[in-house]
Amino acid sequence: MKKLLFILFTITFSSVSGQNIKIPDFLDKAEIENFDCNCLEKEVNYTKQEQKYVDILWEESLQYLKAYAIALTTSTGNCVDSDQAIYETVDGHKKLCVMDEKDMRLMVKHIYLVLLNQDKAKKCFAARKDLDWLYSPGGKARENSIVDQWLDRMTLEEFFKQKVADPEVRQAGVSFANNFNKMITGDDIELPSNFPYDISANALPNLWSAVGWVPMYAEESERNVRNFKKTRGGYAYGEIFGHWGLLRIDEIxxxxxxxxxxxxxxxxxxxxxxxxHAISEMYHTIRKPACVNQFKTFAIDEDNPAVNTVYEDKSLRRIQFDTNVPQEYMMWSTGAADNQPFVYFHRNTIHAFEVDGNCEAKPEEKALVTIWARSNAADRRNDYGTTLLCESADNPGTPGKRGEVIQCDLTKIKW
Incomplete structure (x- = not known):
């Protein structure tokens, strides 16, 4: 503990609160000056010693959010003051300027209001040390994070060994956990050019280790059996800002x-x-691929002519689409940090990700690493917090494979 405290007292990091944050002209000055927010839980009180760790996590979270907001409002492609994203890959790669979307404008505005009113927003921030469903990467990632050491969460390796029943999922998960730090760090981690600075684990080790990781498909459930076992053991996400994250704000x-x-x-x-899911979602790829076409994305809008309704009731629409078509590979796009890094999915867009490892010298050490967000998750009338996995139409209850007819249940969105 003495060694840990020494590191804590000598660590230096760039404080967002010490930087001049430019106020974008799309913000209303009155909203900044009259900022008020309601938290999703009561403010957590920490001891003086604990607060030192929380402050480090807070500062790295602000750095992450600031860079993300800047990237989203930086011109790329043919967009003005907006990042350009692929939103559908079937029938050609369709693109949009994300800041044309109302949900994106609101999300970016809320990020800036937090950045410009940090003292008030911080009351909604907590390390969430008490939650038993958030995990640490463990290993080298924990060694590099004094905050993660303080939190002392169960590690991903312990989770997969103790809480996962399926042996194939468990084996994949233990390998995933043991190589996690190698996956999120290194020279092949690269931010797209519209990001103003590095917010990967290379630059923000405390945040990436202590955010609280969720291996959401690993345990047995009626939903999870519709995902592939290697994916169930090789997938996790962390949430910084949001209803399940560190910064939990209900209203601004x-x-x-x-x-x-x-x-x-x-x-x-x-x-x-x-x-x-009935919530819009987006990803920025922040890793260089080892070969062309390594990171593949599929996206088809619910209104695409290839989507056929086979059943409907008051809450859902069951659809099917056929992937057993000539040149099926053209239904997918490929992305990299320096080439088409950004995808945005409207509500009820059916999407999938395939990550090739054949060109990797050490595939067990590599992963697709992304900056992730959902923009309109406050609407709890829809499937807030829920991802619906599709299935094989011929073999219901099993994952839909490429070359099959895929069947999905889509949420009927409430207006």
Missing amino acids: NGEKVGAEIGMVVQAVNTFYAYHN
């Missing part, structure tokens, strides 16, 4: 906060099965 100036912002890691040689 009377507006519901719909942002969920964090990061995702998906091991190579995995296929994240076709899935959907």
Whole structure:
């Protein structure tokens, strides 16, 4: 503990609170000056010693959020003051300027209001040390994070060994946990050019280790059996800002906060099965691929002509689409940190991710690493917090494979 405290007292980091944050012209000065927020839980009180760790986590969280907001509002492609994203890959790669979307404008505004009113917003921030469903990467990642050492969460390796029943999922998960730090750090981690500075684990080791990781598909459930076992053991996400994250704000100036912002890691040689949710979602790839077409994304809008309704009731619409078509590979896009790094999925867009490991020298050490967000998660009338996995139409209850007819249940969105 003495060694840990010495590191704590000597550590230095760039404080967002010490930087001049430029106020974008799309913000209303009155909202900044009259900032008010309601938290999702009571403010947590820490001892003086604990607060030192919480402050480090807070500062790194602010750095992450600031860079993300800047990236989203920086011109890329043919967009003005906006990042450009692929939103559908079927029938050609369709793109949009994300800041044209109302949900994105609200999310970015809320990020800036937090950055410009840090003292008030901080009351909604907590390390969430008491939760038993948030995990630490353990290993080298924990060694490099004094905050993670203080939190002392159960590690991902312990989770997979103690809480996961399926032997194949457990084996994949233990390998995932043992190589996690190698997956999120190193020279092949690269931010897209519209990010103003590095917010990867290379630059923010405390945040990436102590955020609290969720291996959401690992345990047995009726939903999870529709995902592939290697993916179930090789997938985790962390949430910084949002209802499940570290910064939990219900309302800002009377507006519901719909942002969920964090990061995702998906091991190579995995296929994240076709899935959907009634909440818009986006990913920025922050890793250089080892070969062309390593990181593949599928996205089809619910209104695409290839989507056929086979059943409908008051709450859902069951659809099917056929992937057993000539040149099926053209239904997918490929991305990298320096080439089409950004994808945005409208509500009920069916999407999937396939990560090739054949070109990796040490595939067990590599993963697709992304900056992740959902923008309108405050609408709890829809499937807030729920991801719906599709299935094989011919073999219901099993993951839909490429080359099959895929069947999905889509939430009927409430207006």
